[in-house]
Amino acid sequence: MESSSSAAAAVAAEREPTVSQKEQWALESQVFHIYQLLYNIPPNSQAAMLELQRDSHMEYLVKGLLHLGPSFSVLDANRPWICYWIFHSIALLGESVDIALENNTIDFLSRCQDQHGGYGGGPGQMPHLATTYAAVNTLITIGGQNSLASINRAKIYSFLRRMKHTSGGFSMHEGGEVDVRACYTAISVASVLNILDEELVQGVGNYIVSCQTYEGGIAGEPGSEAHGGYTFCGLATMIIINEVNRLNLASLTDWLVFRQGVEGGFQGRTNKLVDGCYSFWQGGAAALIQRLHAAAAGSASSEVSDDEDSSDREEGQPSDDESSILIRRHTETEPLFQSQALQQYILLCSQVEGGFRDKPGKNRDHYHTCYCLSGLSVAQYSRSKDADSAPLPGSLLGPYSNLVEPVNPLYNIVLDQYDEARDFFSKAPAL
Numbered sequence: 001m002e003s004s005s006s007a008a009a010a011v012a013a014e015r016e017p018t019v020s021q022k023e024q025w026a027l028e029s030q031v032f033h034i035y036q037l038l039y040n041i042p043p044n045s046q047a048a049m050l051e052l053q054r055d056s057h058m059e060y061l062v063k064g065l066l067h068l069g070p071s072f073s074v075l076d077a078n079r080p081w082i083c084y085w086i087f088h089s090i091a092l093l094g095e096s097v098d099i100a101l102e103n104n105t106i107d108f109l110s111r112c113q114d115q116h117g118g119y120g121g122g123p124g125q126m127p128h129l130a131t132t133y134a135a136v137n138t139l140i141t142i143g144g145q146n147s148l149a150s151i152n153r154a155k156i157y158s159f160l161r162r163m164k165h166t167s168g169g170f171s172m173h174e175g176g177e178v179d180v181r182a183c184y185t186a187i188s189v190a191s192v193l194n195i196l197d198e199e200l201v202q203g204v205g206n207y208i209v210s211c212q213t214y215e216g217g218i219a220g221e222p223g224s225e226a227h228g229g230y231t232f233c234g235l236a237t238m239i240i241i242n243e244v245n246r247l248n249l250a251s252l253t254d255w256l257v258f259r260q261g262v263e264g265g266f267q268g269r270t271n272k273l274v275d276g277c278y279s280f281w282q283g284g285a286a287a288l289i290q291r292l293h294a295a296a297a298g299s300a301s302s303e304v305s306d307d308e309d310s311s312d313r314e315e316g317q318p319s320d321d322e323s324s325i326l327i328r329r330h331t332e333t334e335p336l337f338q339s340q341a342l343q344q345y346i347l348l349c350s351q352v353e354g355g356f357r358d359k360p361g362k363n364r365d366h367y368h369t370c371y372c373l374s375g376l377s378v379a380q381y382s383r384s385k386d387a388d389s390a391p392l393p394g395s396l397l398g399p400y401s402n403l404v405e406p407v408n409p410l411y412n413i414v415l416d417q418y419d420e421a422r423d424f425f426s427k428a429p430a431l
């Protein structure tokens with residue numbers, strides 16, 4: 001029988017931090033020390049500042065919706081984006097808004113829907129791929145029959161076909177620029193609405209491969225500089241169309257991991273400053289690569305054969321098996337980035353009283369609030385075994401109340417809402 005003193009020693013040894021935990025703590029305190037010096041943070045304030053200020057964020061977000069007015073009458077070509085940034089942030093916080101506000105938003109977005117398909121920045125405005133992506137993601141985030149059924153899939157399909165460009169890519173709008181963002185928004189919308197087919201996919205992979213640069217990241221257009229925003233868009237698109245292995249994933253990964261700065265946040269491109277919004281663009285891309293590794297290791301092969309039935313798929317439509325595996329099953333290995341350091345940057349440097357910002361010295365806005373919270377989610381769940389299982393102990397920075405909802409990183413939609421939409425559109429009639 002074990003003596004009580006050796007049992008106590010065993011317990012103490014179990015509690016003894018491992019070398020890697022000690023290294024992690026040393027790194028965290030070093031990073032915090034840098035913040036204190038840079039941003040004049042008073043001593044002993046670390047714990048309080050590491051808290052997610054949920055109430056003040058909700059207040060800021062709801063005020064943002066009310067500011068759009070009862071009929072969203074402000075003159076702005078970005079209104080579907082504002083809706084997405086706000087509704088997605090609220091969903092990440094696990095909250096919802098008044099039903100009247102939801103109905104107002106559904107009604108407003110219906111009025112942005114063009115009679116020939118796609119959504120514009122406001123009623124009567126030209127349909128645009130970016131605002132179409134934002135409107136569709138908002139309606140999925142609101143969820144429910146009214147919201148999902150308000151999307152005219154057949155007309156969106158015809159809009160997407162009209163935006164298809166001879167290069168294989170897509171134009172953002174009629175006569176507009178062709179770039180990786182356009183490929184992503186078109187393919188993401190088609191995939192989530194279950195209207196993706198060979199005609200839409202044709203040539204997209206070639207176009208994106210031509211945008212991967214010598215650095216390893218992906219540029220907006222062939223010949224331009226690799227950038228986090230476009231790297232996320234290109235990588236997610238290639239996964240959705242099941243052509244991700246055509247990218248040089250080793251050099252993409254190399255490029256990506258070196259974009260995390262000593263401050264803990266990510267920069268968008270080489271030699272630029274870190275910025276809170278890249279917490280998602282780069283952090284989300286890292287999460288996708290991490291899941292590709294898990295899928296390649298075959299950890300999900302049994303799940304595919306059990307759960308996924310591709311027999312009722314439209315002929316010519318790419319299988320979504322690969323992307324489903326990716327989302328459902330993570331990896332048990334360490335994340336590709338310093339997840340705690342990223343959470344520190346988001347909470348200590350980007351968070352303000354109500355909302356998030358690029359960096360200290362900048363003002364908060366809804367775009368940065370959305371992408372900082374999305375990045376926080378990706379970081380918190382970066383060591384979870386499955387898509388919706390709780391983060392492993394030690395991977396959540398700050399109190400448990402900091403935990404936000406998990407997302408499907410391919411679309412950046414909260415997982416529950418994505419699941420509802422997937423189910424809804426899988427039952428929708430074929431076009």
Ligand SMILES: CC(C)=CCC/C(C)=C/CC/C(C)=C/COP(=O)(O)OP(=O)(O)O
Pocket residue numbers: 130133181184185227228229230233267268269272273275281
């Ligand atoms: C879904 C969708 C529409 C995605 C958009 C992706 C995205 C954020 C692209 C970034 C565009 C870009 C080149 C910003 C550089 O800005 P900058 O020069 O001000 O910033 P930097 O100094 O950080 O590079």
Ligand SMILES: [Zn+2]
Pocket residue numbers: 275276277278358368
């Ligand atoms: Zn930014």
